Amino acid sequence: MVAYIVVHAGPVLQSRVTRARFLDNTPSTSPTPAAPTAATGENAAVEALPDTVGTAADRELADAALPFTSGAVKGLPAEATRLLAALRTALTDAHVKDLDDLHAPVKEMAAAGLQTPDTAEGRRLAAALHDFNAPTPAPAPTQAAAPAPAAAMPAAEDAEDGDEGRRDDDDGLVPGDEQEEPEGAVFPALRILKESVARSKMNPIPVIRTEDREAGPWPLVSEDMDGEPGWVHPDVTSTRVAHERNGKRVRRDQLDVPTSFGDGLMCLIDRNGSFPSACSAVPLAPNKLLHTGPLDVFDKSQAGIYQITVPAWNHPDMPHPLGRLAERPDEQGRVWVTTPHIKMLERLHRDGHLTEPVVIHDSWTGKANESLFKPFYQATKDARAELIQAGGEPYKKYKTRLSIALRLLWPKRPESRSPFWRPDWRMSMVAEAFVRHWFSAFKAVQAGHTLIALRNVDAAIFWTPDETAPDTYRLGTGFGEVKAKFIQPGTFIPEGDD
Template structure:
């Protein structure tokens, strides 16, 4: 019950939403910190203040987040009121009244990720990437949401987002033959398979083969990735792309007339919905807009649906600068 209360309060304790009195925000933020740290002593000390907060009438926002928080406070107050036998503080059970697990059970149990669960790299780490990223998020004035809970990931915009590596380059020019062939690695002598490209000289003539550094490109991309670090809201069909917002957009797959370059949406186009539409991100929309300006596309596809938030492209700037220096 404490966990649900903390999760319901997350939009307000994270700063993503406003409209809750500072006194309530303070105690609920302390609750989430205590739960994340597994600090039973702090949870016990918060008990009376939580009970008083849940019992007091509150003026909360009349929206989905506000109603969820109100329901969680009401449920907590009902549970506390139903406890007719008050035990001494020293004898109170832990907040989590589920079965006690031994070390092996704890290791196997699936625990929802909470802010602060990740361990920073040791001080001796040559490049403390996670620490730099967390500090960048913590300094942001846009109040980034540090964790998307399991419940939230199963609703709203999150099921629409794929984690497939759609950006990985696998395109080969239609006049070039790509074949997987055996190869002996020089460094360890292991037998592996690699792509061998048969490039007809009469098609391209003399030229240069350009290899794409797939593994090392992400630090550079972090220097200007456009995203919405705060809450995504449903903004529906759009007449035009709003440059002040970022998120995901449902569009028709634009026709790509060129043979010498892959489709600008990559392998996303391989999985359209029943109406031939795909969900894309802000960088995709910006790329399509540039291709229109340069005359490679006739027009930007219509945006049939969208989930967006306030635009930002400097959230990971400290990480980019540190990675570039390293």
């Protein structure tokens, strides 16, 4: 998935920044739209999707496929369902880069003659595939649209990543994702993850029984536990602007950097494989979580979830260590966090960056293990080293299956037959990725570098006077390393390439 940012030197305005997510093609499931009526005509379904990106053929195909991608109608191969669901998500969330990346494989699928059921839904989908694959004239050149006032932009469309409104009830998966990869798959990520858990001598419990999920610790686990930041430096402003890209209207973030920062460039740091890298040593409780209540001190031999008071953070040049969690405490100023954040706060207090110790008001914990996913991590690391050299479709398939496997740790659809249902494992892994990302940025700031934005779990943006990345990062293509791009002020840049 790709987001874009514009950097300008100028006056300070109101702070705002959006987040990016890990999954490149994040399919969503939406209710099947009502059939077109005589009053609305055949374009009614097309109008159900925003027209800010894509063509009419894109939108018609996405809507024609909706009965299949939502699971209401069966009859398509799993890979076809995945591609069509990803197409709809790219349109819904205005992900232009995702849409561009999807055009080639969808056209290839259409050209190969995808077999559709002999039903009204199947015939409409077949027609949409035919039209989608038909040659289309190049769009006429257009002038860039003027920036739209922020107040005029619908709130739902402001969340470019599309996850804000559906985080806790949608896992980004589609029916069929939970099926184990066939023999000969480029990277059988789900199979490897299952084997990694099965190798543990702690007899892990990969699936919490359905009847147990509405009680105990499970309702307390939420997507907010990742701690992802949507942060910009308090002296830097992020606003949404309209932009024409390849003849399509999209909206992007614009960062306005004050002149007090001096002349410089934006240095975009992109961490490689944040999620699989976090699997190398994420602290988890493989077995049951037991109610251990208030704790005087954090017990390193345990892992789980903890209710703590949000600590004060007095470093304006860095986001709060709890990210967006710090913005959503209960009436008593408390939040639930996973073990990676507890360890992070303990370290910050020990090093003198937090004035008050961590206060644990409640907890659900079990015996800790940091190597449950380590075989999976090693396999993903080895496969990446080989596939990234080849690039192309094999590498894309590797990334897709890797993402699916990790999202299957917490499937949201009741009918999902995932071999996992451990929300605490999923959110601990994501939190571990964020914690590593945050500490890397903090280390650079402590060394004197100027952080102007920190987002999701893999992208940091620094202001630098020359084409020199912060020397606290290691440049490269491997896990633990980063890519650095130097961007002139006023130009659009991609994020989240990996």
